[in-house]
Each structure stands twice: as C-alpha cells, then as structure tokens.
Amino acid sequence: xxxxxxxxxxxxxxxxxxxxxxxxxxxxxxxxxxxxxxxxxxxxxxxxxxxxxxxxxxxxxxxxxxxxxxxxxxxxxxxxxxxxxxxxxxxxxxxxxxxxxxxxxxxxxxxxxxxxxxxxxxxxxxxxxxxxxxxxxxxxxxxxxxxxxxxxxxxxxxxxxxxxxxxxxxxxxxxxxxxxxxxxxxxxxxxxxxxxxxxxxxxxxxxxxxxxxxxxxxx
Numbered sequence: 566x567x568x569x570x571x572x573x574x575x576x577x578x579x580x581x582x583x584x585x586x587x588x589x590x591x592x593x594x595x596x597x598x599x600x601x602x603x604x605x606x607x608x609x610x611x612x613x614x615x616x617x618x619x620x621x622x623x624x625x626x627x628x629x630x631x632x633x634x635x636x637x638x639x640x641x642x643x644x645x646x647x648x649x650x651x652x653x654x655x656x657x658x659x660x661x662x663x664x665x666x667x668x669x670x671x672x673x674x675x676x677x678x679x680x681x682x683x684x685x686x687x688x689x690x691x692x693x694x695x696x697x698x699x700x701x702x703x704x705x706x707x708x709x710x711x712x713x714x715x716x717x718x719x720x721x722x723x724x725x726x727x728x729x730x731x732x733x734x735x736x737x738x739x740x741x742x743x744x745x746x747x748x749x750x751x752x753x754x755x756x757x758x759x760x761x762x763x764x765x766x767x768x769x770x771x772x773x774x775x776x777x778x779x780x781x782x783x784x
Contacts, residue, residue, distance in 0.1 A: 580771040602643055604667070610637050611703040611740055615764070615778070616644040622760060622780050623699050623738040630654040632725060632730065632773040636683065639668035641701050646677040656685040656694065688722045693746035697735065700727045704741040716743060720750050728755040728783070737781040744777045745752060756781040 567680035571774075578589040602614075611619075620641065625631060626649050633641045636657030646655055650702060659665055665683055670680050684694065702723060708717070718742070727737050741747050751758060765773055 613681040628698040630697040636701040658684040660687040684698040701738040742776040
C-alpha cells in the first residue's frame with residue numbers, strides 16, 4: 566500500500582484531465598526537491614525545487630547581495646543561503662507577521678539564522694534598505710493575496726522599487742502565475758526579459774497551473 570510522504574525521494578502525480586489520465590514522476594533527491602528545513606509551509610508558496618531553479622537562473626553563485634521581496638516563509642532566501650557561499654548579504658521583507666514568524670522558524674532550522682535578515686516592510690511605503698545585485702520574488706496571486714488587493718498596482722510597485730534597489734548590471738528574478746499581467750508591466754518598465762522558463766504544475770485537485778520564471782535586466 567502506498568502512502569503519501571512529503572519527505573519522499575520519489576513523487577508520483579496522477580491526474581485525470583477530461584478523458585485522459587496523465588502520470589508524472591519526479592525522482593530527484595531530497596536536497597533539491599524537499600528540504601528538511603520546512604517547519605512551516607505556506608499554501609500556494611513556491612516549493613524548494615522552483616526556488617533553487619530561480620536562484621540558479623539568476624546566477625547567484627557569482628553575486629554578493631540578494632534581496633527577496635514578499636519573502637513569505639523564506640524558501641527563496643534559504644535556498645540562496647544553502648546554494649551559495651559567496652552571498653554576504655541576504656535580506657528579505659514581508660508585511661505579514663505570521664509569514665515572518667514562519668520564516669524565522671524555517672531559517673533557524675536551516676542553520677542560517679545568523680546569515681539572513683528579515684524586515685516587516687510594505688512594498689508601497691518604506692525606507693531604503695540598500696542596493697542589491699540580485700532581487701527575487703514569488704509574486705502573490707489568486708488566493709494568496711489580500712481581499713480587494715489591486716494586483717496591477719502591487720506588481721507595478723514591485724517593479725518600480727526593484728528598478729531603484731537593483732545595482733547596475735544586476736538581475737531581477739520573478740516567479741508568477743499572473744504571467745500576462747507581469748509581462749505587460751515589464752514591457753513599460755526599465756527592465757527587459759532576458760530568459761523565460763514556462764512551467765506546468767499539477768495542483769492538489771488534479772488540475773494544472775502554468776506559472777513562469779522571468780529573468781530580467783535593466784534596459
């Protein structure tokens with residue numbers, strides 16, 4: 566008898582789409598797919614594999630400073646800290662106290678409590694916290710956002726802030742399901758997309774979502 570285990574090395578997803586059954590098998594080792602630092606998981610948050618991939622595409626192994634906006638439970642920050650010894654500055658911020666509490670517990674479990682700094686800040690109104698070579702975000706969408714949240718305003722504020730906080734020659738990395746919204750905002754910004762990875766992910770109800778990873782540079 567098979568039992569579900571989030572710490573497993575082998576994952577099998579079975580979903581029925583219309584009249585077709587689809588089976589997906591993931592056989593990567595746990596250090597990439599499921600880390601044991603996950604004291605808390607946030608619903609709808611980026612998983613460790615995607616966080617690792619986003620950081621890799623941003624080239625963090627050659628960077629010194631890293632900012633995670635909308636840091637949530639800190640998966641992107643922790644993956645960056647575990648993947649690169651060159652990062653001297655690892656900073657994240659979120660405006661939700663519950664998320665920050667989860668993040669601190671995950672960071673402590675990962676052994677990175679002395680390396681990562683977190684702030685309770687809002688994308689719309691807070692003071693400058695410095696310049697960074699890499700800025701990343703798992704952008705909020707769907708049920709993850711607050712009621713009546715204006716996504717267009719939120720995404721534009723994120724892009725505008727990133728343009729100010731990113732070093733010359735720096736990299737902006739984004740993971741989002743609101744792909745058309747993000748592409749429209751980037752098109753009218755100081756950034757251009759230099760790399761793009763399209764994903765197809767099965768949900769826990771057997772349907773699919775189609776998020777994308779965007780790697781951007783200043784024009």
